[in-house]
Amino acid sequence: MDNLAPEVREECQHFINVVFAFLAYKNDGSVDAERIYRSMNLLSEDDRALLIEQPATRVMKIIHALMANQRFIDTMLSCLCGDAIEESDGVDDLMSPDMLTNADGAKGPSKRSMLDKLRLVVRKAPFCSVPQEIPDSEIKPTDDPAILARNMTWVRTTLRQFVRDWSDDGALEREQTFKPLLESLKLHVPIRDSNSPPRVLCPGCGLGRLPYEVMQLGYTSQGNEMSFFMLIGSYFATNYFDTKDAFKIYPYCLSTSNRVKHDDQLYVCLVPDVTPVEHGKRRDFSMCTGEFTEVYNTVEEQFDAILTCFFLDTAKNAIAYIRTCAKALRRGGLWANIGPLLYHYADFSHKSVELSWEELRAIIAKWFTLVREEWREANYTCNQRSMMRTQYKCIYFEAIRNDVEPCRNSLLALTGRIIKPNSTADMIFHTARVNTKCYEFGAYPPFYRKYQARSRWLSRSVPGYITTPSFTSGASRFKALYAQRWKYTRVTLLKDTPHVGKQGEVAIVNRNYAFNYLVPFGFARYTTRAELIGISLKKDFKEALVNVRKASAMDLKTRLGKDTVLQFNIPAKEKGSNTLISPLLPIHIIDKMREMKLLLAVDMLREQDVEILSEDGIISTFGVHKVLLKADPEITVEIAADVKEQPVDTSFIKDVLL
Missing domain, CATH: 3.10.430.100 (Ribosomal protein L9, C-terminal domain)
Structure with missing residues (x-):
């Protein structure tokens, strides 16, 4: 990656980390499943006899749910890259001998490894695809445990977002938030000419349900999103959901707390509840990828309405969001918003300003006339069967764009760039600079029917993503206490080596021994950190399955x-x-x-x-x-x-x- 700009390199690495998190969902979840099993197995026999279900049976159901979720994710990633990332059409037989005999991955079925799948997806992804200048050896996930853990959490959040946006179970939450926005749109921006409908922008639209609903009303709709987790999901939903209730997912399979009924944890959610592919072919429905203020900073009076849902508090500087909305809207256009002020960057090492509604209201009033303002209660990705739900007291407002010109000369220190007037070419950026891509939804048939995708990409001459920070400081993480560990290194043996190990094993050896003998003479190669992560996850997953199978076998023997x-x-x-x-x-x-x-x-x-x-x-x-x-x-x-x-x-x- 030496010939690439550091910002592009960071952007590609972030995308690689996101795709890896999706691929590793099952392995990551199986570690939690094994923890559940071990904890329940600590109960005495008398206590276990009181349970509705024995630990082995319960955990096997959880693992089956994880496998179903992983199949859904694999289908999503296959559609993203236009190629099947798994050769087998059926369910993997995870208990077969060739999957269990060697925990370090030296023996197993002849299928693509996780790294092979990762490289396939990131090479062929329609947005932020990794350039060919980057060799496969450099396409590997980060070894930062904080980033890995955070991304794994985001994968589980994405599954719940599918429930909110694309299932019957999310109808209540959509009723709470989408309905007032759509009613406001119909009231203030009616469609007078069906051949030239008003243009509506939905920034921060997640998996794309809100712009889809806008399109269903007959408007020209464009969504905007910067999260790769949401972009991958929205690309799948809006381009490949052509059959109602086609997929089963278990969004709460790892949620053990606040259950009313025993089986609430394994509730099955069917997606989608509608078929956007069929409806989207007839109308102008598109998505623009990138950070909102970056993408639309130079767009002036191009939209008749902007609808935002749970969006204002995603900004480091909400004033920049307000100013961008004012620029993008025509005079007399509508901005309708609903959401709380739970500022996303407040608890991290970002430069973030958290303004009250009183302050925001005064700023909005500079460029808008507030015609409606009220408080509404709403939930967000809540489990409707849980004993605990988070309810937000949301500010809902309808604002009409006035004639005041937005400020054109401003220093937005919080976003790290100086914006000058006149043209995009005059902008100086200190963040990632990637071409934004705008694509139309519903333009081609689904991958899982084995049709050839026909995507139509429209490159825009505006800047793209702001790289997601790693939330780690630049200070050295190592202390003198751990200095001794750097005398040793891990190698993968290429041959059977006396006193070290057998071919295919990962061994810890003296660094000098590896450098002067094992590696130069072809006995071993250095093990990459990405391989170590994959081996660790795969080993934990297989150990969990072995333990659970043994417990299940004992339960079967007792039953018979x-x-x-x-x-x-x-x-x-x-x-x-x-x-x-x-x-x-x-x-x-x-x-x-x-x-x-x-x-x-x-x-x-x-x-x-x-x-x-x-x-x-x-x-x-x-x-x-x-x-x-x-x-x-x-x-x-x-x-x-x-x-x-x-x-x-x-x-x-x-x-x-x-």
Whole structure:
């Protein structure tokens, strides 16, 4: 990345970190699932007997929910890059031997690694794609644990945002916030000519539902968003949601607190509740990526209305937001806003100014005439089944643009740039400078139907993103206490090496030994930090699954007991013969156990885990046969299959002959 500007490099790295967080969702969540399992397993047997559900069963349901969410995320990322990021069409068999035998990743199925998926997505993403000048070896996530943790939290927030914006469960929250904005729009900016409808801007629109609703009313609608998490989600929702209730997600599967009912944690949410792809093809509906004041600073009187929802408090300097709205609106245009003043940057090491509503009202009145002002209560991404909900007291106002010219010469110190008049070329920026892209929604069919995407991108000559800070200080993080650790390094062995390890293993060795012998002579290579992160997450995930499977196997063994007999009634091959008309296979054993409610949906017993103790591994004769269930490598259960002859009803033959 040496030939790229530092700002572009930081922007690309931020995008890489975001995509990696999406890809690592399941692995990150499985660590929490294992924590839940271990904590519940600390209960005594008497306490566990009082539970509605045993720990193993509960945690397996959580893991299944994590897998479903990851499949949804993988579909979203596949649509983003126009290529499947996972080769298999079905659910990964995470309990198969080739997934479990080696926790460090040396052995496993021949599928793309997480880093391969990461590189595929960031190379082909339609916005902020990583330039070809950056080699694949440099496309890797950060090793900063604070950034990793924050991004993982944002992934879970994005899933809840899908509930708010694109499901029936979010209808109440949309009613609280979107309805007054849309009613105000229809009142103050009516559509007089359907061939040339008013232009409406929705900055900070998240996953794009508000601009979609504006478009549904017949207006020309444009959304604006700067968060990569929201941009990826909105791109997926508005371009590929063509079937109602097409996806199942579990947005609260890791939320263990404030539950009323036992199964509230595993509530299934169906998305989408509408099909924006079908509706968006007929109207002007677009999205502009980038920070609001950067993108629209030079746009003057281009919009008839601006609708903002939970937006004002996302600014470091709310005055810049107000001034930009005043510039972008025509005289007599509408600005309708609803939201609290929970300033997002107040608790971080940013230069942030938190103004009261009294102060903001006076500033807004400089360029707008407030025609309506009231307080409204609203929720935001709340779990409607939870015992705890955050309710905001929001300021709602309707303001009409007056004739006062916005200030053109201003020093916006909080955004780190000097803005001069006349043209975009006169601007001096000290933040990321990336070309903003504006794209139209609903212009091409969905990827998961295997059609070829036909996106139409319109480059704009305005500046783009402001790089998200890392919230870390520039001071050295290391103290003398940890100086000894730098005598050692991690290497990945390329050959079996005596006293070090086997091929494919990651070993900790003396730095000089690695530098002077192992690496130059081809015995090993240095292990990258990205590989270490992936190995750690994958190892934790597999260990969690192994532990949960063992507990599930013990629960199955207790449930079956020692005298379980499966009853089968099957016709004979010929009259008087001891041979079955068709043999019984392991899959029939599985089906019978499910029919008898002996095998639950969360049990991890597979067909290959069932061994029929006969010479050919099948049951072809009547009688009692032994069956061995390998529920876990260390736990087996022996049951019996009692196969009896079922007489064939031949009465219908007589009826036909008569």
